[in-house]
């Protein structure tokens with residue numbers, strides 16, 4: 001009788017124990033993962049426009065706002081994920097969210113964004129856009145918030161402060177109230193970040209540089225994390 005036959009009962013019991021231990025470990029890790037996931041804060045990043053709606057265009061190059069918005073949004077996604085957030089993007093391709101570009105597409109596009117925000121239960125919403133103005137001299141990043149939301153104002157102040165501190169900032173701005181659908185569609189602290197003016201050649205040139213877009217994303221993330229780290233906001237959203 002060889003070793004296996006003499007000890008097969010013991011070997012069987014050991015194998016069973018190992019299987020049970022492995023199963024329990026896998027279950028525990030899955031549960032731990034679920035719990036960790038449940039405690040992560042969510043941020044919704046909204047790249048404005050898309051598809052047939054390219055937004056405004058660069059005065060020199062004709063670059064579409066929608067393309068720049070998406071690039072900056074991806075950079076923000078990297079930073080928020082590195083900071084431990086669950087990130088939900090409303091738009092992750094060049095396409096809009098309206099389905100077919102038939103009558104009412106803009107409304108359908110905005111409703112889809114609102115639906116994503118409302119079902120994601122985020123701690124904050126950042127909508128990324130580029131500005132345009134009739135006076136080409138107008139420059140700089142500008143943050144908008146919903147007037148009736150004190151937390152949105154606070155988030156906007158923190159992000160605007162970080163943007164104003166960038167070396168490329170030629171004129172410090174205050175955040176502005178804005179009556180926009182994306183700000184009004186939920187009670188979540190929400191801002192629109194207009195990163196620069198595509199009607200201004202200097203801003204346009206900066207926005208076309210990957211290195212500048214990275215700096216912008218760094219500043220927006222810094223402002224948003226500053227907002228969340230204040231004790232009052234952690235009480236509300238932690």
Ligand SMILES: [Zn+2]
Pocket residue numbers: 048049055056065129130
């Ligand atoms: Zn826009």
